[in-house]
Amino acid sequence: MRSLISIHDLSPDEIDGLIATANDIMANPDDYADCCRRKKLATLFYEPSTRTRLSFESAMLELGGSVIGFSEATSSSSAKGESVSDTARTVGCFADIIAMRHPKEGAPLVASISAGVPVINAGDGGHNHPTQTLADLITISREKGRLGNMTVGLCGDLKFGRTVHSLIDALSRYAGIKFIMISPDELTIPDYVMQDIILKRNIPYYETGSLEEVMHELDILYMTRVQRERFFNEADYIRLKDSYVLTPEKLISAKKELAVLHPLPRVNEISTSVDDDPRACYFKQVLYGKFIRMALIMMLLEVNK
Amino acid sequence: MNIDAINNGYVIDHIKAGSSMRIYHFLNLDKLDCCVAIIKNVPSGKTGKKDIIKIDELIDLDLDAIGYIDPGVTVNVIKNGEIIKKSKLELPKELRGIISCNNPRCISSTEQELPQVFRLADEENIVYRCIYCDAKAEHKFSLYSSG
Structure with missing residues (x-):
């Protein structure tokens, strides 16, 4: 059993x-x-x-x-x-x-x-939350036809987001994965994920604070919510919060085959005007x-x- | 310096010099009524110097606890003046009831009848993680440093 x-x-x-x-x-x-x-x-x-x-x-x-x-x-x-x-x-x-x-x-x-x-x-x-990870993996598999050989962007709160950590862990077992981690300095990936998974398994990665800078490279964009309570001060939150909101304008430079995922619930980190874009896969993710x-x-x- | 040979008991040998008091306290040897000898800074061919603990009684000895504090020690079991068993200890794969999880979000923090169990996650860096929540164990002392 x-x-x-x-x-x-x-x-x-x-x-x-x-x-x-x-x-x-x-x-x-x-x-x-x-x-x-x-x-x-x-x-x-x-x-x-x-x-x-x-x-x-x-x-x-x-x-x-x-x-x-x-x-x-x-x-x-x-x-x-x-x-x-x-x-x-x-x-x-x-x-x-x-x-x-x-x-x-x-x-x-x-x-x-x-x-x-x-x-x-x-x-x-x-x-x-392993069944969320399974939902993420089947969505990637169905949208891309594979689970390896792709560049995966992880955006938002990478420090506290358990779904992000599990997804990194699961995807890094497949060949040809590169991670691009997009977050404010306050919310970067925790040390144990970096040390125990990414560095230990020699997974190529790049860290940045700018979604626009790397959008054109991504095959998968995994969005998470940046929560106000994670910041040490209000000024930093207000300065950064819109940087991690996905809008149709930010998707202009993205690949046509990009798949946008989100574990949901969404608050405001993906504009509802993105929902009709064929690259928006987060409701399919729920179904899968x-x-x-x-x-x-x-x-x-x-x-x- | 001469310490009498023991008839029935243990000789914990090859303790890293300076670590014997940690083992003494961790195993609650101060609570024993029998003879316990702590010999510090004994000349050693391999390491320069070492500590030794002798216990003049066959008590219930937690070898995992000793292996956790100082892997590499040797435990000799003495019966009727003869060594009947010699065990070279290593870092135990699992620690049961030796250390506690400090993560307030761990189920073991609210359900206190649960056994405290840690597994060895990284032998090279001596990292133990709680089996319930994966929190890294906080060692009660600085491992492998003297004092």
Whole structure:
């Protein structure tokens, strides 16, 4: 029995396999409509989430399974002081698989030790969010037809953005990746990502504060939000905030085949006037996220079409 | 300088000179009722000088803790005056119940019955990370420096 706690739990071959299954589900949804019949997914969400929870629930329903769970901690026994381990063990008596989001880092790992059924980490604090990374990877794969040999721009808050760190980690396992990191000095990539991944694996990279400077080079642009509370002073925030807002004007110099991704929710870092540009892929990313979660649920439940 | 040979117990040898007191305190050897000898700055062919600790009782010894504080030490188990086992310690792959995670966002900070477990993430730079949150361990002391 396997769980998915970190993207490291999957080899590149397994990720390729999940993408292939997700693509097949998209092409032949009827073939998969009953493959999780009589199976139950429990979504244990200790903090609010719209996209990820509904994505998991839709994924299970489209596989013919059913869904139980809760969407906030106050409606679970944790409000009475129950441990994650006990909740997981209890829910494991009812459900065949668990998707858990929890504000504390490591909670899904703890759940996976005691649940007795596979556990999927649906986000644990600022730590891991492997199914978002899978959604990012399938989007890149479908848009570019490959996961290697490309220049990937990462823009915005690269310091605190867990999705950025996981994506760097996952993509750097493929050949021919170059990262261009675009952020204010206050929000550059953390040392451990730089040391443990980029430098250790000899991945070519370039750091800049200007999106315009590098736009023409990018095959992928991964946008994240620059949050006001990350800055030490208001003046710096006001000076820099618009530098990291994507507009149609900034896209003029971009490649025609660029793919713009964003883990969502967006606040104002991508102008809504970019949404109709064929290079805007962030809503497709949400859709593909559901299909890759379907493939993942099938893999962990060891069911076939 | 002569220290009596022990009959049943341990000789912790090849301790980096100056590290013996750290091991002494970390293993709570001050709480033992038996004889414990700390011999500092013993001439050594390999390293110039070394420390040695002798414990005159077969207590439950946490070898992982010793390996974590000073990899490279040798632990000799003595029974009836004979060395029955000699272990050269290395950095343990996993530390269980030896150090605690200081990350307030870690699940182990709120669910305190969870075991504190760290895995060796980088042997060269001696980096241990919490298995729950991946936070880097903060060592309780400066490893491999004297004092």
